[in-house]
Amino acid sequence: MTDDPPVFDAIVLAGGAARRLGGADKAAVTVGGRPLLDRVLDACRDARRTVVVGPPRPTRRPVHWVREDPPGGGPLAALAAGVGAAEVTAGLVAVLATDLPFLTPATPRALLAALPPRADGVLEQDADGRDQPLTAVYRTEPLRRALAGLPAVHGAPLRTLLPALTLHRRAGTTTTFDCDTWAEIAAARVRIKEHGTVLDEWIAAVNAELDIDPGLDRTVLLDAARDVAHGVARPAAPLTTFLIGYAAAQHQIAPAEAARRVAALAARWAQEQEQQDEGRPA
Numbered sequence: 482m483t484d485d486p487p488v489f490d491a492i493v494l495a496g497g498a499a500r501r502l503g504g505a506d507k508a509a510v511t512v513g514g515r516p517l518l519d520r521v522l523d524a525c526r527d528a529r530r531t532v533v534v535g536p537p538r539p540t541r542r543p544v545h546w547v548r549e550d551p552p553g554g555g556p557l558a559a560l561a562a563g564v565g566a567a568e569v570t571a572g573l574v575a576v577l578a579t580d581l582p583f584l585t586p587a588t589p590r591a592l593l594a595a596l597p598p599r600a601d602g603v604l605e606q607d608a609d610g611r612d613q614p615l616t617a618v619y620r621t622e623p624l625r626r627a628l629a630g631l632p633a634v635h636g637a638p639l640r641t642l643l644p645a646l647t648l649h650r651r652a653g654t655t656t657t658f659d660c661d662t663w664a665e666i667a668a669a670r671v672r673i674k675e676h677g678t679v680l681d682e683w684i685a686a687v688n689a690e691l692d693i694d695p696g697l698d699r700t701v702l703l704d705a706a707r708d709v710a711h712g713v714a715r716p717a718a719p720l721t722t723f724l725i726g727y728a729a730a731q732h733q734i735a736p737a738e739a740a741r742r743v744a745a746l747a748a749r750w751a752q753e754q755e756q757q758d759e760g761r762p763a
Contacts, residue, residue, distance in 0.1 A: 487593050489573035491528035492563035495535030501662045512582040513673045524584035532566045534559040554635035561634045578615035580660045582669045592618040601646040607657040705740040712751030
C-alpha cells in the first residue's frame with residue numbers, strides 16, 4: 482500500500498513583455514503544435530488548483546486568473562500576486578514559468594519527492610548550476626512570509642527572495658530549457674522532433690488535444706501493432722490500434738489486456754500462415 486501523493490496547488494507566471502520576442506504573446510507561441518502555456522498547464526495536471534498570473538486567454542485546462550497590481554511588475558510581483566490568490570490554499574505550491582516547453586507532470590512529482598522535511602522549498606538548477614526559482618515547489622506559508630518580508634516586489638529581481646528561504650537544490654535536465662528568444666523557440670521545435678523524443682511528444686500532444694490520460698505504456702500498443710503488421714498485414718496495424726481503443730472505451734477492457742489479446746491473435750494468425758506455407762496441417 483502506497484502513501485497518497487502530496488496535495489499541492491500550482492502557480493504559473495504567464496505575464497511579461499517578451500521583449501526578446503518582439504512583444505509577441507509568449508504564452509501563445511506554439512511548440513509541437515501546442516501553446517507554451519498549455520504545455521505547462523499539462524505539467525500541472527496533478528495540482529488541486531492552478532492559478533495563472535497574466536492576462537486571461539483561452540486554455541485547455543480550467544485555471545484561475547489573477548494579475549499583479551499594477552501589471553508589468555516583473556516575476557517577483559507576479560509571484561506575490563499568485564501566492565496571494567484566494568485559490569492557493571494547499572500547504573505546497575508548484576511555481577512554474579510559462580516558457581518551459583519540456584515540463585511534464587513528472588517535474589512537479591519529482592520536486593515534491595525531493596523536498597526535505599525541514600526545507601522551505603526545492604528548486605531545480607540548470608546545467609550551469611544556476612538556480613531556477615520558477616521551476617520549484619515551495620511550502621506555501623514560508624513563501625508567503627518571505628514575500629511579505631521584502632521591502633518591495635514591484636520591479637525587484639526574483640533572486641532577492643531566495644535568501645529568506647531554506648531551499649534544497651536539484652539538478653535539472655531539459656526541464657530548465659526556457660524560451661526567451663525566437664532562436665530558443667526554434668531550438669525547442671527542433672528538439673521535440675528528434676528521433677528519441679518525437680513519439681513521446683506526439684502522444685502527449687494527442688492526449689492533451691483529446692483531453693485524455695490513458696496511463697498506458699506506449700510500448701504495449703507498439704508491440705501489438707508491430708506483431709499485427711508482421712503477422713497479418715501492415716495496413717492492419719493502425720486499424721487494430723483503433724479497435725483496441727474502441728474496445729477499451731465501449732466494453733471497459735483494459736487497453737493493456739486488449740493489446741495482449743490482439744498480440745496473441747496475431748501470433749496464432751502468423752503461425753497458421755507459416756504452417757500453410759510449409760504444407761503442414763494446422
